[in-house]
Amino acid sequence: MIPEVGQFSLILALCLSMILATLPIIGAYQNNFLWMSMARPLSAGVFVFLGISIAILAYAFVTDDFSVQFVAQHSNSLLPDRYKLTAVWGGHEGSFLLWTFMLAGWMLAVAIFSKSMPLEFVARVLGVLGFLITGYILFMLATSNPFDRIVPLPPVDGADLNSALQDFGFIIHPPTLYMGYVGFSVVFAFAMAALLSGKMDAAWARWCRPWANVAWAILTLGIALGSWWAYYELGWGGWWAWDPVENPPLITWLFGTALIHSLAATEKRGVFKAWTVLLAILAFAGSLLGTFITRSGLLTSVHAFAADPSRGFFILAILGITVGGALLLFAFRAPLMKSEFGFDLISREILLLSNNVILVVAAASVFLGTLFPMVYQAITDDLISIGPPYFNAIFIPLMALLALLLSIGPYTRWKRTSKTYLVQQLGKVALAALVLGVVLPLLVTRQISLPATMAVAIGLWILLAMLQDIVNKTANKATRLKGLRALSFSYYGMQMAHTGMAVMLLGVALTSSFSSERSVLLSPGQDVGLGNYVFRFDGVASVNGPNYIGEEASFTVFEEGEEIAILHPERRIYLATNTPSTEMAIDAGFLRDLFITLGERKEGDAWSMTLYVKPFVRWIWLGAIFMTFGGILAAADKRYRRLRRKQTESNRSQGKSNTLGGELQASS
Amino acid sequence: MKPHRRKKLGIILFITAGLSVAVGFTAYALKQNINMFYTPTQVAEGEVGAGQHFRIGGMVKTGTVLDAPDSLKVNFVTTDFVSDVPIQYEGILPDLFREGQGIVAEGEMDAAGVFQASRVLAKHDENFMSPEVKAALDAAGASADNHMPAGTN
Numbered sequence: 001m002i003p004e005v006g007q008f009s010l011i012l013a014l015c016l017s018m019i020l021a022t023l024p025i026i027g028a029y030q031n032n033f034l035w036m037s038m039a040r041p042l043s044a045g046v047f048v049f050l051g052i053s054i055a056i057l058a059y060a061f062v063t064d065d066f067s068v069q070f071v072a073q074h075s076n077s078l079l080p081d082r083y084k085l086t087a088v089w090g091g092h093e094g095s096f097l098l099w100t101f102m103l104a105g106w107m108l109a110v111a112i113f114s115k116s117m118p119l120e121f122v123a124r125v126l127g128v129l130g131f132l133i134t135g136y137i138l139f140m141l142a143t144s145n146p147f148d149r150i151v152p153l154p155p156v157d158g159a160d161l162n163s164a165l166q167d168f169g170f171i172i173h174p175p176t177l178y179m180g181y182v183g184f185s186v187v188f189a190f191a192m193a194a195l196l197s198g199k200m201d202a203a204w205a206r207w208c209r210p211w212a213n214v215a216w217a218i219l220t221l222g223i224a225l226g227s228w229w230a231y232y233e234l235g236w237g238g239w240w241a242w243d244p245v246e247n248p249p250l251i252t253w254l255f256g257t258a259l260i261h262s263l264a265a266t267e268k269r270g271v272f273k274a275w276t277v278l279l280a281i282l283a284f285a286g287s288l289l290g291t292f293i294t295r296s297g298l299l300t301s302v303h304a305f306a307a308d309p310s311r312g313f314f315i316l317a318i319l320g321i322t323v324g325g326a327l328l329l330f331a332f333r334a335p336l337m338k339s340e341f342g343f344d345l346i347s348r349e350i351l352l353l354s355n356n357v358i359l360v361v362a363a364a365s366v367f368l369g370t371l372f373p374m375v376y377q378a379i380t381d382d383l384i385s386i387g388p389p390y391f392n393a394i395f396i397p398l399m400a401l402l403a404l405l406l407s408i409g410p411y412t413r414w415k416r417t418s419k420t421y422l423v424q425q426l427g428k429v430a431l432a433a434l435v436l437g438v439v440l441p442l443l444v445t446r447q448i449s450l451p452a453t454m455a456v457a458i459g460l461w462i463l464l465a466m467l468q469d470i471v472n473k474t475a476n477k478a479t480r481l482k483g484l485r486a487l488s489f490s491y492y493g494m495q496m497a498h499t500g501m502a503v504m505l506l507g508v509a510l511t512s513s514f515s516s517e518r519s520v521l522l523s524p525g526q527d528v529g530l531g532n533y534v535f536r537f538d539g540v541a542s543v544n545g546p547n548y549i550g551e552e553a554s555f556t557v558f559e560e561g562e563e564i565a566i567l568h569p570e571r572r573i574y575l576a577t578n579t580p581s582t583e584m585a586i587d588a589g590f591l592r593d594l595f596i597t598l599g600e601r602k603e604g605d606a607w608s609m610t611l612y613v614k615p616f617v618r619w620i621w622l623g624a625i626f627m628t629f630g631g632i633l634a635a636a637d638k639r640y641r642r643l644r645r646k647q648t649e650s651n652r653s654q655g656k657s658n659t660l661g662g663e664l665q666a667s668s
Numbered sequence: 669m670k671p672h673r674r675k676k677l678g679i680i681l682f683i684t685a686g687l688s689v690a691v692g693f694t695a696y697a698l699k700q701n702i703n704m705f706y707t708p709t710q711v712a713e714g715e716v717g718a719g720q721h722f723r724i725g726g727m728v729k730t731g732t733v734l735d736a737p738d739s740l741k742v743n744f745v746t747t748d749f750v751s752d753v754p755i756q757y758e759g760i761l762p763d764l765f766r767e768g769q770g771i772v773a774e775g776e777m778d779a780a781g782v783f784q785a786s787r788v789l790a791k792h793d794e795n796f797m798s799p800e801v802k803a804a805l806d807a808a809g810a811s812a813d814n815h816m817p818a819g820t821n
Binding site: 164342353365368369384387520603608610 | 672675678679686690693698700704705723739740758759764
């Protein structure tokens, strides 16, 4: 009975979101105050009913209700409670419900934190979001209902959650990634509202910016968590595989990064308006593309859910209607969005434009490499795959170029910057970065490595330029501390995110050039050297968990004769599905990770295993954490709040005049 | 031409030039890195060029997996139930690698006619067959359902 309540609640959410998708938008056209003001309560209603739905699904998991098909497929009575709860997003149906619920959460947030915006605009934004949610719920009810029952004979026990998912990473990665992903739907809705009204000004960009920054920050974190999880769970020592399902979040992220930069130019200078709107549409399209690829079963990947063609068609239809419709509307409205080209060739506008061109080219080439095999197969019927070398060949030079320009950006001024000023400011920084880039790796490794030199030089180029900029900006204040306090949150946010880029770049380059690995066969008591480390295999003992049995090996690691770590990699067999699973052992460190994967028992008591030393690998995720904080810091800037207070007051006074004469609302 | 128009033109030319270079590089990189996918039957019929890097997919033939006792080398045979191709791989196989399961391997054929795999992929879900393996079996005219081990579908 209770799962049916969940389904009923889903249907109620559908009804409300259908009203939300129509009435407020029509109200915005006809200037109907009542219809427009229904947007906020309707959003709250959709959120509440979707919340009830997902809570009931979670309840079905926790109470082992295996008569619900989705629960029977993704849970088991032996599954630990924390995984029972999170198994809600362990499969297609539940994870799509989570996706939709999170969109409703963002929508509620817009409804609450939009007091500074005109009601007409809010009505359109929430209406567009309501339209998306309507599509998503219809999709669920038509093709992937998480509340479907197994009648008349439900299984005694469930099939269990995929053993690779029974991990802490699974608890946090999907929700964070979805949260960031659907955040770009909000930015998309803002862009649609602007296109629908035909009004796009600096105020629009200012409303949009904090939302874009927060969505971007969370998406950054979500992708980084996925990379970190893959690194320690999948057992091949890699942190990025250019997997077709990893790529769409990256495409979205690249468009999103371009977007938050072009929004800056749109807000401050009123330029690149149409471009900014297009980026908002593309970032959203990237997020839907990710959904399509994961859920259509078209590609082979660790992420793919089981295939069902009808789902693929439905998502393709949603993609076609929303993105196609948006682009059509854009084509009609874009000529109205005139931007002035009032800037010189050396100016902040040009630097931001270069940033956008590089990021969009990077996104397009990742898109091409991801989709090309599918298109090729459709045309020639031959199956092909595109390997990581393609992505590396394109991505690495583009990111290096981006990083080179990144330091110059903050030094340029709007409209015009003199060349001599830039040379005078950055010449010394460039020289210092170059010299240190050659010297530092040489001192540490005693050999010259081109990738390391370039990475260190570029990393220092970003960091030193940033430090000098902060020194410059605080020089004129009475004390440095006062100077630091006077700088805005958005400035610190930018510098922090840029620092993150430098740190990530160093991590990627150093771990790629200096990692070493060795696959060996060892018997207990034997040891083997790798780099500066000696790994001694001490033996294997059996360990049993709540829903698995396994064997745990012991290793002692020595550095220059001194014991530095004891590691326990495992091999498990999950009982419900009889699936084997490897648990890595990692000794994590700021400067290097030691990493062991246990293979299997061979002749006698010898075991196969792979040992890895990965220098600076943590810096990749550390960089992402910096970026995340940077994005949130920028969104928390005081001026958005100040504006909110001011506009709330003016809206209130307008609201009063509206009760007298409705026409005034249109001119706000 | 008015100065601001000239500037606009300059920017457009700059973007176009940048994009053309990018498209050129991308197309080149793409061409260099395409891995074709072949079925065991196609390989047996000699459709693969010498020294070509490609992917092969099929089922791991039951009773063919041979571990070398003193190294990490593994030999097995992949099949689409029409033709067989022997595969050698050195390293630790994925968790779900098993006899009777579908796999995809990437590498090249050596002079002895053994596929030297640099990578072996097995799907992390028992009930799922990769589209590539399924295509290989369909192409060979073998219905996957008849050959899957009991208990899976």
